[in-house]
Amino acid sequence: MSREGETDAPGIDPQQLWLSPAQPRRGRKPAYSREAITAAAVALADAEGLEAVTMRKVAAQVGAGVMSLYSYAPDKETLLNLMVDHVSGELPTTDTPTGDxxxxxxxxxxxxxxxxxxxxxxxxxxxxxxxxxxxxxxxxxxxxxxxxxxxxxxxxxxxxxxxxxxxxxxxxxxxxxxxxxxxxxxxxxxxxxxxxxxxxxxxxxxxxxxxxxxxxxxxxxxxxxxxxxxxxxxxxxx
CATH class of the missing domain: 1.10.357.10 (Tetracycline Repressor, domain 2)
Incomplete structure (x- = not known):
């Protein structure tokens, strides 16, 4: 899912990925969000498997140009991390332990x-x-x-x-x-x-x-x- 001719990034900065808020862009409000792009990738993986998740298919799902998605998920590992955490939000986290x-x-x-x-x-x-x-x-x-x-x-x-x-x-x-x-x-x-x-x-x-x-x-x-x-x-x- 990297740009053609490029390899995936060697590593991900956790603070940049999870703690840095999205920087506002000048001019017109962005038509997409990282959340929407991640949800589209998850839907593709659920329906067709992980191999089907390409930037081209994700872009088609949200109606975006392929290159515009790289500012949200610049490489495969970033997108996978986003997907895993996205679906982790389905797991309940507020139940009180019983002690057993x-x-x-x-x-x-x-x-x-x-x-x-x-x-x-x-x-x-x-x-x-x-x-x-x-x-x-x-x-x-x-x-x-x-x-x-x-x-x-x-x-x-x-x-x-x-x-x-x-x-x-x-x-x-x-x-x-x-x-x-x-x-x-x-x-x-x-x-x-x-x-x-x-x-x-x-x-x-x-x-x-x-x-x-x-x-x-x-x-x-x-x-x-x-x-x-x-x-x-x-x-x-x-």
Whole structure:
């Protein structure tokens, strides 16, 4: 999404991006805003995926010339940071912690999962180095308040938040990939037959034992909850 023939900027100044107010222009009032351009980019990503978000398409969405958009988002990384923080504004930040930090943290993870499933491009966007904007920081503040009863130091709390977000993003990405994969019933049956054959060949006793265990609900929600419980219930706050 950089200008043709140019590479993305080597870095973003966080103060310039998040703390510096937009400078008023002389003459006629600007026809666009950074908020409107970011919202258009998010709508494109929601509908067509992150790869579809180009400055040309975003410009077409808002009815602007391509070059005029670079004063709002001069490179791809800037636009992605704006998009991530824009959708982070959907996450609730005012709920009061209950004092049961594990239960509160699980509730937050479920909110994050639903959020990422609404914006399927978000897990991939989070894999890069993102500079937290005001909406992201408000949500982080809520998580840190939830973690206060743990007695963890500040660094450990931030690590827990990073670990939780990475887990949710990875699981959501898997769910999204599974939902969009074109797997026929015949292929699924063939894979099941293959695993059954491997489990009974005498060379994989651990796998055979694992596959013979009673089945558990395999819905995405149930699977996510089981994995999440193992993660949070196993956190060491000592």
């Amino acid at each position: 930090w594990r239960a509160d943290l699980k509730a937050i993870a479920h909110l994050q999962r639903a959020h990422m499933l609404r914006h399927p491009w978000l897990p991939a966007a989070l894999t890069g180095r993102r500079i937290p904007g005001p909406n992201t920081l408000a949500f982080l503040e809520r998580v840190l308040a939830v973690l206060r009863p743990t007695g963890l130091d500040g660094t450990a709390k931030l690590e827990v938040f990073a670990q939780l977000t990475a887990f949710v993003a990875g699981h959501a990405a898997h769910e999204i990939a599974q939902a969009t994969a074109s797997q026929s019933p015949e292929r699924a049956a063939a894979e099941a037959r293959y695993l059954a054959a491997v489990a009974t060949d005498g060379h994989h006793p651990e796998l055979a034992e694992a596959l013979s265990a009673p089945g558990r609900p395999l819905t995405p929600e149930a699977t996510f909850t089981r994995f999440l419980n193992r993660l949070i219930d196993g956190l060491d706050t000592g």
